[in-house]
Amino acid sequence: MVRVMVVDDHPMWRDGVARDLAEAGYEVVATVGEGRQAVRAAAAVRPDVVVLDLRLPDMAGAEVAARLAEVEPPPRVLVLSASAEQDDVLEAVKAGASGYLVKSASREEFLDAVRRTAEGDAVFTPGLAGLVLGEYRRLAAQDVQADGPRLTERETEVLRLVAKGLSYKQIADRLVLSHRTVQNHVQNTLGKLQLHNRVELVRYAIERGLDAD
Amino acid sequence: MAIEGPFWRAIAVYRVASLVYAAVLMAQQRGYQEPVAGWLVIGVMALWTAGTTYAYAIPGLRRGPLLALDLLVTMGCLLATPYVQGSLQGAAGTMPVPATWVAGPVLAWAVHAGRRAGAVAAAVVAAGDLWLVRAPDEPVVVNGAVLLFLAGVVVGHVAQLARQAEERMQRAIEMEAAQRERDRLARDIHDSVLQVLALVQRRGRQIGGEAAELGRLAGEQEAALRELIAVRPAPSGTTDLRSLLLRHASPEVTVSTPATPLLLPAEAAGELAAAVKAALDNVRAHCGPQARAWVLAESGEGTVTVSIRDDGPGIPEGRLDEARADGRLGVAESILGRVAELGGQVSIVSVPGQGTEVEITLPT
Incomplete structure (x- = not known):
């Protein structure tokens, strides 16, 4: 059974989501309303999936996502947000979340x-x-040395079609690829971005560390 | 204006200091030829110094009548000089009885109404001053007059600058307060109303029937409200295209944008948004109100591209060219017109079974 944890500061919403998950055969192992609590609970109950709202009273959503990525074993994080704050969503995904859905999405x-x-x-x-x-x-516009992550032409093509609302199957048909290949391309674009983010964090930490000496 | 206060206090200090100077001169000259009249003039000056110090401190009294009276009293004291000084008047090194005190109303006019008013008051006082020192055989000494003009114009100018600076500061403070209030509202709305609307939408859809309709309405309001509180400020003269496009977001229309602003000249952004709206209206007209549509905005190298795709049946091959030949492109024509005027390009692609896609590219 897949173990799911729900993190949202709105009790009504949290309970509704937990009920939907339970009805669909998931095991809801924890429902919490705060970021710090979520990180502690994740370490204790070891969920497979965390459904995470980005607006929490005590911590930024992206930071919660980053801390969850450090939990052993790291849960997969699905961001479910009413937030129109696109920056927050992007930061959370770069920090390790593997998906994003608006709250108005259907059950x-x-x-x-x-x-x-x-x-x-x-x-x-x-x-x-x-x-x-x-x-x-x-x-790409910012790095002149070109050591940042780049998309291949194919990846750009696939990503643009996803952004235009085509399903993986439609994309596979249009580009004459297998469904799996389309999925891999999409996965890669996210993976490269998350890797770059981790490298940047380490670089930042080292620079700060050297400065401190 | 709060900034005027210090100016008026400075003028009061100036009047007191120059009153003392005039009194010292009077004492040194032992009251000139008419000591009684001389000290009477000094007394009037002292009273008027006290009066103006009090009156100019009250914003409601700083008006035309007080300023006119100020100038009249000063001129009166100045023009009493020939009677007080008698034959001593005009001798080398002798100043009129009020001496430097006469600059008081010049400064007052300048602070109250700017450098032009300062110059006018200076002209009046200087005219009186020059009339007093006139001598048939000697050249006219204009030092005093020049100083008065300089004082009037410079102080007037500085007072105006200070007033403008204060106004600007005031506006900035108001804007900051408004922004803070907006942020607070946005947070509150986000934490409460939006959550409930999203919940109603979700549960309504699950229950079905009439509740589904309520849910749909809640969804529309949620999207509208979310857009309303997510206003993004852009540098003046430009518009963040995202804020115009995100207004179209609804359960049927998905709008995807970068997380960073897409800045365009305000006019171009408006035209482009109008073209996008025309395209979305077209989707609704041809594929029904329930048709889904996706809007993607992206920036390229020196370009901004917006694509609008629907999931309708698409346009059969050849139909597009046929329509174009017949001049029946209708809405597409209006999109093409708008975009061409901005120096952009439009391509219309239709894949059977995958809807129709309108792609608009503008140079930035």
């Missing part, structure tokens, strides 16, 4: 996203694809 969309997250797939909504595309463009 079916939500359950499907949890299932895919549990299976290890990235849940790429068109909105997230747009954010990731934008982030690669920003990095």
Whole structure:
């Protein structure tokens, strides 16, 4: 049984989501309303999937996602946010979240996203694809030395089609690829961004550390 | 204006100091030829110094009548000089009885109404001063007049600058307060109303029937409210295209953008947003109100691209060219027109079974 933890500061919403998950056959191992509590609970109850709201009273959502990524074993994080704060979503995904869904998504969309997250797939909504595309463009425009992550032409093509609302199957048909290949391309774009983010964090930490001496 | 206060206090200090100077001169000259009249003038000056110090401190009294009276009293004291000084008047090194005190109203006019008013008051006082020192055989000494003009114009100018600076500061403070209030509201709305609307939408859809309709309405309001509180300020003259496009977000229309601003000249952004709206209206007209659509905005090298895709049946091959040949492109034509005027390009692609895609590219 897939173990799910729900993190949201709104009790009504939290309970509704937990009920939907339980009805769909998931084991809801914890429901918490704060970020710090969420990190502690995740270490104790070891969920497979964390459904995370980005607006929490005590911590920024991206930071919660980053701390969850350090938990052993790291749970997969699905961001479920009413937030129109696109920066927050992008930061959370760079910090390790593997999917993003708006709260207004239907129950079916939500359950499907949890299932895919549990299976290890990235849940790429068109909105997230747009954010990731934008982030690669920003990095490309910013780095002159070109040591930042780059998208291949194929990856760009796939990501743009995702952002335009095509399903993986439609993309596979249009580009004459297998469904799995499309999925891999999408996964790669996210993986490279998360890796770059970790490298940047380490570089930042080293620079700060050297300065402190 | 709070900034005027210090100016008026400074003028009061100036009046007191120059009153003392005039009294010292009077004492040194032992009251000139008419000591009684001379000390009477000094007395009037002292009274008027006290009066103006009090009156100019009250914002409601700083008006035309007080300023006019100020100038009249000063001129009166100045023009009493020939009677007080008699034959001593005009001798080398002799100042009129009020001496430097006469600059008081010049400064007052300048602070109250700016450098032009300062110059006018200076002209009046200088005219009186020059009339007093006129001598048939000697050249006119204009030092005093020049100093008065300089004082009037410079102080007036500085007072105006200070007032403008204060106004700007005030506006900035108000804007900051408004922004803070907006942030607070946004947080509150986000933490309460949006959550409930999203919940109603979700539960409504699950229950079905009439509740589903309520849920749909709640969803529309949620999207509208979310957009309302997410206003992004852009440098003046430009618009963040994202804020215009995100207004179209609804359960049927998904809008995807980068996390960073897409800045365009305000006019171009408006035209582009209008073209996008026309395209979305077109989708609704041809594929029904329930048709889904996706809007993607992205920046390229020196370009901004917006694509609008629907999941309708698509346009059969050849139909597009046919329509174009017949001049029946209708809405597409209006999009093409708008975009062409901005120096951009439009491509329309239709894949059977995968809807129609309109892609608009503008140079930035």
